[in-house]
Amino acid sequence: MSRTPAYAGRDGEGRAVEIIDNDELLSIRAAELYYDENKTQDEVGAILKLTRWKVGRLLASAKDKGFIRIEIVHPRARRLTLERSLKERFALSDAIVVPTAGTHDADDLRARAAQGAADYLASLRPVPRTLGISWGRTLHDVAEHLADGWATGVNVVQINGGVSVNQRAGTAAATAFEIARKASGQATLLPSPAILERRETKLSIEADRTVAGVLNMAANASAYLYSAGVAGADSALVESGYLTSSDVDELVRRGAVGDVVGRYIDAAGMIVDPSLNDRTVGMSLDALRSATTSIAVIAGEGKHAVARAVVTSGLCTVLVTDEGTALDLLNPVFPA
Amino acid sequence: MSRTPAYAGRDGEGRAVEIIDNDELLSIRAAELYYDENKTQDEVGAILKLTRWKVGRLLASAKDKGFIRIEIVHPRARRLTLERSLKERFALSDAIVVPTAGTHDADDLRARAAQGAADYLASLRPVPRTLGISWGRTLHDVAEHLADGWATGVNVVQINGGVSVNQRAGTAAATAFEIARKASGQATLLPSPAILERRETKLSIEADRTVAGVLNMAANASAYLYSAGVAGADSALVESGYLTSSDVDELVRRGAVGDVVGRYIDAAGMIVDPSLNDRTVGMSLDALRSATTSIAVIAGEGKHAVARAVVTSGLCTVLVTDEGTALDLLNPVFPA
DNA sequence: TGACTCCGTGCTCATATGAGCAGAAAAGGC
DNA sequence: GCCTTTTCTGCTCATATGAGCACGGAGTCA
Numbered sequence: 001m002s003r004t005p006a007y008a009g010r011d012g013e014g015r016a017v018e019i020i021d022n023d024e025l026l027s028i029r030a031a032e033l034y035y036d037e038n039k040t041q042d043e044v045g046a047i048l049k050l051t052r053w054k055v056g057r058l059l060a061s062a063k064d065k066g067f068i069r070i071e072i073v074h075p076r077a078r079r080l081t082l083e084r085s086l087k088e089r090f091a092l093s094d095a096i097v098v099p100t101a102g103t104h105d106a107d108d109l110r111a112r113a114a115q116g117a118a119d120y121l122a123s124l125r126p127v128p129r130t131l132g133i134s135w136g137r138t139l140h141d142v143a144e145h146l147a148d149g150w151a152t153g154v155n156v157v158q159i160n161g162g163v164s165v166n167q168r169a170g171t172a173a174a175t176a177f178e179i180a181r182k183a184s185g186q187a188t189l190l191p192s193p194a195i196l197e198r199r200e201t202k203l204s205i206e207a208d209r210t211v212a213g214v215l216n217m218a219a220n221a222s223a224y225l226y227s228a229g230v231a232g233a234d235s236a237l238v239e240s241g242y243l244t245s246s247d248v249d250e251l252v253r254r255g256a257v258g259d260v261v262g263r264y265i266d267a268a269g270m271i272v273d274p275s276l277n278d279r280t281v282g283m284s285l286d287a288l289r290s291a292t293t294s295i296a297v298i299a300g301e302g303k304h305a306v307a308r309a310v311v312t313s314g315l316c317t318v319l320v321t322d323e324g325t326a327l328d329l330l331n332p333v334f335p336a
Numbered sequence: 337m338s339r340t341p342a343y344a345g346r347d348g349e350g351r352a353v354e355i356i357d358n359d360e361l362l363s364i365r366a367a368e369l370y371y372d373e374n375k376t377q378d379e380v381g382a383i384l385k386l387t388r389w390k391v392g393r394l395l396a397s398a399k400d401k402g403f404i405r406i407e408i409v410h411p412r413a414r415r416l417t418l419e420r421s422l423k424e425r426f427a428l429s430d431a432i433v434v435p436t437a438g439t440h441d442a443d444d445l446r447a448r449a450a451q452g453a454a455d456y457l458a459s460l461r462p463v464p465r466t467l468g469i470s471w472g473r474t475l476h477d478v479a480e481h482l483a484d485g486w487a488t489g490v491n492v493v494q495i496n497g498g499v500s501v502n503q504r505a506g507t508a509a510a511t512a513f514e515i516a517r518k519a520s521g522q523a524t525l526l527p528s529p530a531i532l533e534r535r536e537t538k539l540s541i542e543a544d545r546t547v548a549g550v551l552n553m554a555a556n557a558s559a560y561l562y563s564a565g566v567a568g569a570d571s572a573l574v575e576s577g578y579l580t581s582s583d584v585d586e587l588v589r590r591g592a593v594g595d596v597v598g599r600y601i602d603a604a605g606m607i608v609d610p611s612l613n614d615r616t617v618g619m620s621l622d623a624l625r626s627a628t629t630s631i632a633v634i635a636g637e638g639k640h641a642v643a644r645a646v647v648t649s650g651l652c653t654v655l656v657t658d659e660g661t662a663l664d665l666l667n668p669v670f671p672a
Numbered sequence: 673t674g675a676c677t678c679c680g681t682g683c684t685c686a687t688a689t690g691a692g693c694a695g696a697a698a699a700g701g702c
Numbered sequence: 703g704c705c706t707t708t709t710c711t712g713c714t715c716a717t718a719t720g721a722g723c724a725c726g727g728a729g730t731c732a
Contacts (some may be wrong), residue, residue: 071405
């Protein structure tokens with residue numbers, strides 16, 4: 001064939017149509033006609049003066065060269081491919097990844113993840129008889145996004161302390177109640193501060209019959225749902241007054257990346273400050289690690305590090321997160 | 337083997353309380369499996385517990401509700417749908433719209449539009465014997481992006497003055513030469529300043545045999561290619577010293593949105609300052625308007641207003657632009 | 673030069689998909 | 703409640719698409 005200037009042929013409107021000797025460019029033109037104009041491959045062939053098989057091959061090549069991007073734009077869409085990669089990479093039993101596209105701010109993103117978690121929770125089989133939960137903004141969002149009647153007869157139990165001292169008073173309790181109510185179940189609160197000042201106090205409060213009962217119930221829950229906080233001055237534990245901003249700074253200095261059920265962990269998922277940990281009321285991380293079903297909801301730009309610590313140290317069996325975090329987890333920026 | 341969580345509708349009690357219509361959510365799940373995981377509709381049906389026909393319908397609905405977005409990511413891709421809309425809306429004989437996606441800066445975008453213009457020029461049939469061109473950064477880019485041998489024997493002629501006073505010396509001339517060289521043709525320069533100080537000088541230079549010859553050649557060109565400038569201090573006419581910054585401010589005050597072949601127009605495409613216009617050497621806008629083929633290359637955030645003036649006042653028969661400008665042209669923000 | 677491989681092409685054939693239709697189910701009117 | 707109207711569902715059938723094969727031309731090596 002001549003390597004002629006590449007142009008000849010006309011489309012339906014009598015416009016000159018290019019026939020380019022460059023296969024890549026041709027595949028783009030074909031893709032435009034096929035996808036944008038939704039013509040049939042045969043029609044595309046007619047316009048570009050190609051056989052329909054050639055068109056098919058061009059489209060295939062355009063696809064695997066990555067020129068064709070198909071995006072599902074919907075707040076409740078998910079990224080199945082990322083989910084599978086996460087599952088494989090971190091040996092999770094499930095992963096939920098919500099898309100970032102179209103979110104405006106961190107709240108938006110958290111809401112999407114919460115929705116994803118709510119959907120997942122509702123689809124969980126067998127339906128948990130008892131669900132252990134932590135508290136925080138994310139968990140609150142999950143509770144809000146759960147549909148009324150998402151399950152029947154699920155009892156909810158708090159797995160870490162924090163009642164009442166919280167500035168956003170009642171939030172922790174409200175979260176538990178709402179999740180339980182929507183599943184026509186009971187909520188059981190853990191009537192204890194999150195962190196006590198002295199180890200002895202912690203031990204004695206744990207020995208209290210009521211608290212011990214709740215902790216026991218928590219230990220035997222059939223599934224857990226929790227989020228993770230970033231180690232920073234805006235942490236819920238600081239806002240609630242359990243820790244001071246400088247306490248957290250010190251924890252960060254010692255390697256803390258965030259907290260899970262009130263306990264600060266480093267990048268390896270290890271407790272940063274054992275003595276602080278000993279003053280913290282609630283399920284231990286080891287207990288959480290041995291759970292059959294533990295769902296972590298961790299989304300947002302700032303939470304990449306905690307998310308990594310959580311999944312790499314086996315703290316959860318199910319991760320609910322956003323696209324950005326998932327990508328970060330899968331493409332680690334190798335540390336020194 | 338992990339059991340896929342049941343997304344299929346609950347047979348037991350279909351809750352209509354859901355904010356999002358159940359079918360909508362289903363169609364998203366279906367789309368994920370179909371597009372992201374590329375399963376067959378039948379397989380999707382099996383997973384979601386639906387017949388393949390239902391799946392087909394869900395996908396169709398997802399498509400026309402706009403949840404499925406197919407994007408062709410390639411610098412040389414085009415937006416055919418926008419092109420057609422532009423053609424219809426402004427009675428153009430052709431429109432080329434290059435995608436914005438993935439461009440980093442204005443230069444990038446201009447380069448894409450230039451490439452589009454180059455491609456279009458090469459595809460133009462009949463091949464113009466004589467091509468009238470203006471000059472400027474955009475035109476220079478077009479010249480660069482033209483392929484060697486884009487045509488054979490095309491003579492190029494400048495349609496407005498500007499030789500040599502330009503700071504970027506020789507650019508105007510170089511543009512003409514390059515376009516001509518790549519088509520194995522001759523370039524003819526218009527040996528005159530763009531704007532003269534006195535009308536009399538302008539008249540006498542136009543009367544000069546050489547200049548008159550070039551102008552005559554320009555008037556009889558078979559096609560024209562030009563860009564448009566924004567009315568502002570960074571205008572090429574200011575940079576070249578033909579106008580001062582305050583001259584332009586005054587023009588803007590009087591309604592100028594930009595310049596075309598050295599002549600300032602308002603939003604309606606009318607000459608803003610007739611006396612200035614009378615001192616400007618080159619094709620008149622009316623002459624340009626009566627051309628059979630005049631290709632305007634106007635791209636970039638700042639050029640929306642000029643672009644609008646150009647297309648609404650019939651200055652071009654073909655518009656080469658970017659997606660953003662095209663959208664702006666099609667979705668006018670109605671002025672008071 | 674001739675035999676050889678390699679790659680791109682156009683094909684056949686199996687499969688996936690969309691259009692259109694008839695019956696079922698649901699919604700609405702009386 | 704009963705009947706009409708509308709929507710929804712599962713189907714048949716036509717069409718669009720992808721897999722795989724056989725051919726042929728271009729390049730390669732002896």
